Amino acid sequence: xxxxxxxxxxxRSIVDLQSSxxxxxxxxxxxxxxxxxxxxxxxxxxxxxxEITEAGPGDVDRAVKAAxxxxxxxxxxxxxxxxxxxxxxxxxxxxxxxxxxxVLESLDNGKPIKESRDVDVPLVAAYFFxxxxxxxxxxxxxxxxxxxSLGVAGQVIPWNFPLLMLAWKIAPALxxxxxxxxxxxETTSLTALAFAEICQQADLPPGxxxxxxxxxxxxxxxxxxxxxxxxxxxxxxxVGKAIARAVAGTDKKVTLELGGKAANIxxxxxxxxxxxxxxxxxxxxxxxxxxxxxSRLLVQESVADEVLDRLKRRMATLRVGDPLDKNTDVxxxxxxxxxxxxxxxxxxxxxxxxxxxxAPCELPERGFWFxxxxxxxxxxxxxxxxxxxxxxxxxxxxxxxxxxxVEKANNTPxxxxxxxxxxxxxxxxxxxxxxxxxxxxxxxxxxFDPTSPFGGYKESGYGRxxxxxxxxxxxxx
Amino acid sequence: MPDSSRIDVRKTYKLFIxxxxxxxxxxxxxxxEDAKGRFVANxxxxxxxxxxxxxxxxxxxxxxxxxxxxxxxxxxxxRIAEMLEGxxxxxxxxxxxxxGATARKADSLVAASIDRLVxxxxxxxxxxxxxxxxxPVAGPYFDFSLPxxxxxxxxxAPPDSSLLGLVSVVAPAxxxxxxxxxxxxxxxxxxxxxxxxxxxxxxxxxxxxxVLTGRVAEVTPWLASHMDVNAIDLAGIDDAELARDxxxxxxxxxxxxxxPRAETWTRTPDLSRMLWALxxxxxxxxxxx
Numbered sequence: 120x121x122x123x124x125x126x127x128x129x130x131r132s133i134v135d136l137q138s139s140x141x142x143x144x145x146x147x148x149x150x151x152x153x154x155x156x157x158x159x160x161x162x163x164x165x166x167x168x169x170e171i172t173e174a175g176p177g178d179v180d181r182a183v184k185a186a187x188x189x190x191x192x193x194x195x196x197x198x199x200x201x202x203x204x205x206x207x208x209x210x211x212x213x214x215x216x217x218x219x220x221x222v223l224e225s226l227d228n229g230k231p232i233k234e235s236r237d238v239d240v241p242l243v244a245a246y247f248f249x250x251x252x253x254x255x256x257x258x259x260x261x262x263x264x265x266x267x268s269l270g271v272a273g274q275v276i277p278w279n280f281p282l283l284m285l286a287w288k289i290a291p292a293l294x295x296x297x298x299x300x301x302x303x304x305e306t307t308s309l310t311a312l313a314f315a316e317i318c319q320q321a322d323l324p325p326g327x328x329x330x331x332x333x334x335x336x337x338x339x340x341x342x343x344x345x346x347x348x349x350x351x352x353x354x355x356x357x358v359g360k361a362i363a364r365a366v367a368g369t370d371k372k373v374t375l376e377l378g379g380k381a382a383n384i385x386x387x388x389x390x391x392x393x394x395x396x397x398x399x400x401x402x403x404x405x406x407x408x409x410x411x412x413x414s415r416l417l418v419q420e421s422v423a424d425e426v427l428d429r430l431k432r433r434m435a436t437l438r439v440g441d442p443l444d445k446n447t448d449v450x451x452x453x454x455x456x457x458x459x460x461x462x463x464x465x466x467x468x469x470x471x472x473x474x475x476x477x478a479p480c481e482l483p484e485r486g487f488w489f490x491x492x493x494x495x496x497x498x499x500x501x502x503x504x505x506x507x508x509x510x511x512x513x514x515x516x517x518x519x520x521x522x523x524x525v526e527k528a529n530n531t532p533x534x535x536x537x538x539x540x541x542x543x544x545x546x547x548x549x550x551x552x553x554x555x556x557x558x559x560x561x562x563x564x565x566x567f568d569p570t571s572p573f574g575g576y577k578e579s580g581y582g583r584x585x586x587x588x589x590x591x592x593x594x595x596x
Numbered sequence: 597m598p599d600s601s602r603i604d605v606r607k608t609y610k611l612f613i614x615x616x617x618x619x620x621x622x623x624x625x626x627x628x629e630d631a632k633g634r635f636v637a638n639x640x641x642x643x644x645x646x647x648x649x650x651x652x653x654x655x656x657x658x659x660x661x662x663x664x665x666x667x668x669x670x671x672x673x674x675r676i677a678e679m680l681e682g683x684x685x686x687x688x689x690x691x692x693x694x695x696g697a698t699a700r701k702a703d704s705l706v707a708a709s710i711d712r713l714v715x716x717x718x719x720x721x722x723x724x725x726x727x728x729x730x731x732p733v734a735g736p737y738f739d740f741s742l743p744x745x746x747x748x749x750x751x752x753a754p755p756d757s758s759l760l761g762l763v764s765v766v767a768p769a770x771x772x773x774x775x776x777x778x779x780x781x782x783x784x785x786x787x788x789x790x791x792x793x794x795x796x797x798x799x800x801x802x803x804x805x806x807v808l809t810g811r812v813a814e815v816t817p818w819l820a821s822h823m824d825v826n827a828i829d830l831a832g833i834d835d836a837e838l839a840r841d842x843x844x845x846x847x848x849x850x851x852x853x854x855x856p857r858a859e860t861w862t863r864t865p866d867l868s869r870m871l872w873a874l875x876x877x878x879x880x881x882x883x884x885x
Contacts, residue, residue, distance in 0.1 A: 245734065261727065356850070363847035368840025375850065532849065551879045561881045568733035572741050576875050577826070578850045583876050586731055588741065596868075 124438065127445040129232045133219045139170035140308070142178055142332060143315035145185035146325025153177035154333065159308060162229035163442050163451040163486040171308045174331040179300070179340040182329040186271040186298040187346055189326030194298050195268055199255030206251030206293060208321040213244040216317065220310055224282055225442040227309040229451030229487070230405055232443050242567060243286040246585075249569035250290035253590060257295065260587055262596035268296030269372060269595055270348035273341040276311075277354045278304035278453050279408035279509075284353050285311055287584045289328060290569075295593035297349065298327045302341055304354075305334040306454045339365070347371060349593065353410070356507075356533070356578050374582025374592045376410065376574055378507040379535030381556065382528035383413030383564060386521075387422045389540035393562065395429050398513070401538055401564040403437060403449055403491050407511040408457070410579075411536035413564055415504060416493075416515045417524050423517045427495065434478040434491050441483070449511060452487040461489050461510035468494045468503035473514070499530055507533070521546065525553040534576030538564045557583070609639045609785070611646055611809065612792035614653030615802020621645045626810070628785050631696025639785045642810035647777070647818040650806035654748045654775040655824050657803030662745045662773035670720030673771050676798040677713035683794060684710070687759060687787060694758045694784035708862055709763045715864070716767040723772060723870055736883045743874040745773035746852055747826030750819035752812060754832045757861045758784035762791065764861050765831050768869040770804055774827075777806045777819060781832065785809040813838065820845040827852035827873050831859070 139156065141148040153175030158167045174182070194202065213220065220243070221236040230239070258264050272292045276284035281303055292299045303311035315330045331337055335358075342350050343365050349372045352362050359377040366373050383401045385394045401413025418426045442450035452458040469475050473494040482488040489510055497504050497514040504514045518524040528537055537556040539547055547561045557575045560566060567573065572588035574580060582592050609628075610617040624641035640646075661669070680687065684706055692702035724743055731739040749769045754761030758781045769776050780788030792807045808815060812832065820828055820842040828846050833839040833856050846853050854872050 360847045360850060363850060364844045367843035367847065367853075368836065370855075377850075547881065551877075557875065557877060559877065559879045561879065563737065563880055563882050566733070566735070566737060566880050568731065568735070568739070570731040571733055571739050571880070572729075572731070572876050572878050574876065576746070576877075580850065581852055586741065587729060588727075588876055 124446045126441070128441065129222055129443045129445055131222055131226060131443060134223050134226065136169055140172060140312050140332070142172050142174050142182070143312065143328070143330040144178070144182045145329065146319065148315070151175060151178050152181070157305065159227065159306065161226050161486070162306075162453050163483070165485050168227060168309065171305070171332050173333040174337045176340040179331055179337060179344060182300040182331050183271055183273070183341070183344050183346050185326035186300050186329055189324055190268070190270055190298040193324045194293070194327045195296055197296070199257060199296070202293065202296065203251045203254035205321060205323055206247055206254060206290065209317060209323070210244050210247035210251060212317045212320055213240070213247060217241070217244070220282060220313060222443065223313055224310050225450070228278065228281055228307050229442050229453050231447040231450045232445055233447065234405060239280060239283045242569070243282050246286040246290045246569045250294040254294040257590065257594065260590050262591060262594050266594040266596055269593060270297060271346060272297045272299045272349040272351060272593065273344060273347035274299055274301040274351045275338040275341065275354065276301065276303055278307040279405060279410070281307035282310040282314065285314055287353070288351050291584070291589050292351070292593050293327065295590060297593050300329045300331060300341055300347070302331050302333060302338050305332070308332040342366070351592065352376070359580055372592065374574070374584070375580035376582070376584060377578065377580040379410045379412065379533045379575065379579050380415060380505065380507055380531045381411055381413050381536040381538065382415045382417050383538035384417045384524050384528060384540065384550065385419060385422070385426055386541035386546065387419040388542045390542060390562070391422070391426065391429060394426070394540040395433050397538060397540060397562070397564045398430055399433055399437070402513040403511050404565050406449055406452055406489075408453060408509055409565065411558060411565065413536075413538050414508060414513060416513055417518050417527055418515065420517045420519050427515065430493065431476065434493070437478055437480065437491050439478075439480045439482060439488065439490060449491060452489050452510060455487055457509065458487040458489060461508055461512060464503060464506060464508045465492065465512055468497070468501065468514070471501045471503070473497045473501055473503060499527060505531065521550065525550065529555045532578040535579035536560065607637070609637050609789050609809070611640045611642060612795070612805070612807040613646070613650045614656070614806065615796065617792070620810070621649070628783070630693045636693060636786055639789065639809040642779070642808040642815050644818045646808055647815050648822065650777040650808055651748060651750075651819070651822050651824055653803040653806050654777050657775045657801055658747060661770070661775055661801055661804045664773070666721035666724070669771055669773065670717045672799050673713055673717035673720065673767060676794060676800065677710050677717060679794045679798045680710050680713065683790070686790060690787045690790055691759050694786050695756070705757070705760045709760045712760065712763050713767055716771045716870075719870060720771045723867070726867070727871065727874070731878070737880050738883055739878065739880045741876050741878040743772065744877050746873045746875050747774060748824060749774045749776050749873050750822070750825045750828040751776055751778040752816055752830055752832035753778050753781050753788065754859070754861065755781045755783060755834060759787040759791065760861045761831070762788050764865065765829055765869065766805060768865070769829070769873050772870055772874055774873050775804045777808065777825070779808045779810065779812065779815050779819070779832070782810070782812050816842055817845060820851070821848060823849045825851060827854070829854040830856045
């Protein structure tokens with residue numbers, strides 16, 4: 120017997136979209152002086168949502184100058200206690216506008232409203248609350264009695280968690296007394312522009328937060344700007360390396376949060392039902408557009424068949440479709456470009472001899488969609504076991520001993536996250552110890568919290584975001 | 597009175613790789629001079645292959661060294677201090693000769709080097725308590741963060757401070773569990789070479805510290821671009837152009853880079869030279885019955 124779900128769409132009337140958006144520089148929305156514009160579409164329908172400005176180098180320069188002025192005159196000299204109150208104010212407004220922001224995020228990004236409403240936006244407010252509290256307590260953070268801000272932070276964020284990544288970047292930067300110029304991803308600018316409005320609503324002094332929309336060239340102009348003191352980037356390892364090269368020989372402080380190819384390791388004594396939920400959450404949460412996604416399932420040979428059977432059964436119940444439908448589990452792929460990448464790597468997976476299985480689901484005709492998919496018979500040499508697919512595609516490998524699991528899990532240039540499923544406490548701690556990854560989730564996966572440091576080993580980047588550790592990136596420590 | 601007619605026994609200086617003392621595979625040597633430009637010794641002139649051998653030895657040693665208990669690592673580093681103390685007079689001579697320092701100044705530099713090792717030795721089992729944390733997440737999870745060594749660390753030792761500078765860059769890297777390939781001060785390699793004899797007799801497992809002597813311009817590009825090196829400390833690079841090039845090369849596998857900075861080696865250090873070569877690992881587990 121199959122359960123049918125009546126559609127339960129969240130109304131989009133709460134969102135008030137403008138037909139076009141300028142740049143947010145020095146507290147005001149302004150037109151570009153040397154840039155262009157581009158259209159932002161809803162990935163679920165390909166409907167044009169708005170015209171977005173692509174900032175040119177001159178625009179970026181104006182934004183950096185505004186940020187510098189604000190740092191020198193207002194935000195830098197301001198007491199931590201006063202900065203804290205601005206951040207608390209912003210956190211409260213984020214909560215008040217939570218529903219609107221969730222709908223806007225789902226429209227623009229394609230992620231299910233269930234996720235933007237229950238995960239992204241609540242976490243966004245939580246990060247601002249958390250770092251607001253640090254602003255007047257920095258002397259207790261372990262970076263000396265009177266740590267200083269760095270100055271102007273240039274921040275470039277990805278499209279997978281647009282508003283949440285903004286919060287990870289802006290909240291600690293401002294708490295530490297820096298001013299920021301932030302560039303959102305070109306396919307997901309809308310919630311960053313809504314955040315700019317929130318800064319106005321909070322009467323945040325002009326220039327403390329500047330938002331320059333655009334694509335790679337805009338980001339490059341920002342990262343390479345001479346008057347930027349700190350670069351923070353979340354995105355692909357390839358771009359991360361280019362940034363590391365670009366800042367070489369400068370005094371710029373850098374944090375990079377890059378790609379991953381996390382192993383999610385299931386032992387034969389794991390609580391299987393929970394593990395299945397963890398596997399699904401690990402790779403299908405946010406359409407697999409997650410840098411720390413559990414994209415390699417390592418399952419102990421003795422339970423591999425059982426785990427795969429149950430996993431397929433569970434995947435068949437995932438509801439793929441309209442991001443604004445409250446029943447939806449898996450939304451739209453963020454862009455045509457990303458969809459092409461996922462398709463290309465999946466084809467490589469088949470060509471290299473792995474066996475593909477996709478959940479039987481009807482996909483909408485318009486928009487960008489990919490069904491939840493697993494590959495079995497994957498070897499470590501396969502590209503789908505080595506490269507980040509950044510989509511709802513899971514590669515399944517098996518192991519016999521804990522040592523083999525560790526060996527396979529660590530056999531990657533990445534090192535962002537890992538998952539372990541077992542009932543044995545000592546094994547959890549042993550595995551956690553052996554895994555070369557910045558975050559280890561044991562009997563859970565994809566958990567985030569403002570108090571909890573996040574970031575990678577090896578080619579997954581450097582520096583940590585979140586928690587006390589996350590302050591270091593924005594202090595002259 | 598020493599017998600002036602006695603022919604002294606001269607020594608061939610070699611590299612220190614994996615706990616052994618090989619010559620450079622290239623067979624080359626170069627002349628190390630004292631502060632006045634007089635001949636001191638022929639030192640091994642390390643090649644690209646020596647650098648790669650040293651990285652291989654450091655990688656091989658990493659699993660064992662990083663798995664030692666912090667208490668044990670602290671004891672080993674303290675043991676280095678003990679051995680150095682025992683050979684203090686020799687180091688005073690060599691530092692004085694290499695740096696042109698007065699005997700008194702050289703004595704204080706050697707004393708500071710010993711004290712620095714003692715200081716770092718004590719950090720082995722404290723750094724995790726100072727920079728680790730239990731994270732009060734908003735949910736039923738136990739969540740903690742710990743520092744872990746980043747892996748193989750390449751170090752370019754300071755050119756000026758042949759012993760104290762060297763100890764000040766190597767000790768903080770190894771005490772937390774990293775393994776090191778260090779290029780000794782190019783023009784003043786003798787104290788570093790003698791230090792390898794101390795390291796070899798200090799319970800330090802082979803490969804934890806590997807010491808190369810040779811040309812900065814020749815060896816460092818191989819270390820910076822080596823894909824099995826996790827981090828590089830550019831302390832000894834005084835050429836801004838070279839520092840930039842090395843940082844660019846290091847980006848190929850996103851090595852952690854410690855840029856050259858002004859240092860006063862005689863000053864008591866802060867934690868930064870330990871922390872830059874540490875990763876933070878965060879572990880989550882649900883709480884429930």
